[in-house]
Amino acid sequence: MADSITIDGTDEDLALSKSDYLSRQEVLRRRSRRVKQLARLYKAHYWSLMEELKRKHKEYYWLYGKSPFKEDEKKNGEQNDENNKLGLGFQLKCQISDCKDKAMALTRFCHKHILKDTNQILYRGCNFPIKRSLYWITMSIHA
Incomplete structure (x- = not known):
């Protein structure tokens, strides 16, 4: 189950929801608030993805070292020499x-x-x- 996201300023939006018309200033203020919140959410999501990528890279480096082909080079020395020539x-x-x-x-x-x-x-x-x-x-x- 995903975490629920609370929209900033819902109390103010609830008070204005019964209005038939909103002024331009109210609409722009509401949009600005929501865009800023969305930008914060995207930024937080981006950095969590970067942390996950860093963790996975560390894990990969720990398992395989600098190159996943290092062990293959030792096992198949002759074949790799021939491939390298080609x-x-x-x-x-x-x-x-x-x-x-x-x-x-x-x-x-x-x-x-x-x-x-x-x-x-x-x-x-x-x-x-x-x-x-x-x-x-x-x-x-x-x-």
Whole structure:
């Protein structure tokens, strides 16, 4: 059974319920009061969901550690090595030699270096000109 919610100002609303007409000010005051109460309820619900999410994340981390695939890597070492060569497994580190970032799921590269992967088709380089580079181009043209 759900908790019942008491609407703020029900006594005032009860007194006005017998009126045939309400002034604009009364209607706006009533709506404002109800919207504010609804915002408080939504905010309380949001934070309770965040607490639940934090609790579930803690539980998941406790059960599985950082990666649920860690144990699979130990059990199926040869199979994972083959999958990693094909780009199907979960890499721990980006394949660029100087990069220490974690590779994206199902790839061999991190976010910064994903364009180096010739087989990927999800990402494209940005062609949007940057103000700073345009400034240097125009300065070199005028010189």
